[in-house]
Amino acid sequence: MLDSIDSTAFNFEQGQRARKLFAAVVLAALDDAIADDKKYGNGPDQIARWARSRDGREVLSCSGIDPNERVVKGLMDFVAKGVRTSVALSREESERRHALESDQAEAA
Numbered sequence: 001m002l003d004s005i006d007s008t009a010f011n012f013e014q015g016q017r018a019r020k021l022f023a024a025v026v027l028a029a030l031d032d033a034i035a036d037d038k039k040y041g042n043g044p045d046q047i048a049r050w051a052r053s054r055d056g057r058e059v060l061s062c063s064g065i066d067p068n069e070r071v072v073k074g075l076m077d078f079v080a081k082g083v084r085t086s087v088a089l090s091r092e093e094s095e096r097r098h099a100l101e102s103d104q105a106e107a108a
Contacts, residue, residue, distance in 0.1 A: 018062065019062065019063055019064050022059055022062040022063035022064075023063040023064070025059050025063070026059060026060065026063050026065065027085045029047065029050055029056070029059075030047065030075065030078060030079060030085050031084055031085055031086075032046075033046045033047035033050070033075075033079045034079050034082055034083075034084055034085075037079055037080070037082060038082065043079040043080070043082075044076040044077075044079045044080050045076075046079075047072075047075045047076060047079045048072050048075070048076050051067060051071065051072045051075055052072060
């Protein structure tokens, strides 16, 4: 009985680690598209092409993201903003955005 619970927990943990690995690939693709956008100006097009490709859809699915057109649009918008993923995911950036939103809400 305990062996099956242990193996289920182990399999779940393995799945979570695999999902995180694929999520890291998505973040790397976003960073590459942002770099392309700064260098060549075609970042949103590059990420859209990747996300719509067979490999891109597979990576998005494995990372737990539904590869639909709404997601592609969101990825394109993220790349167009030009904020690298490491900065966007940092606590300081999150606090700055939250403060900006609260200032805008108070002004309105």
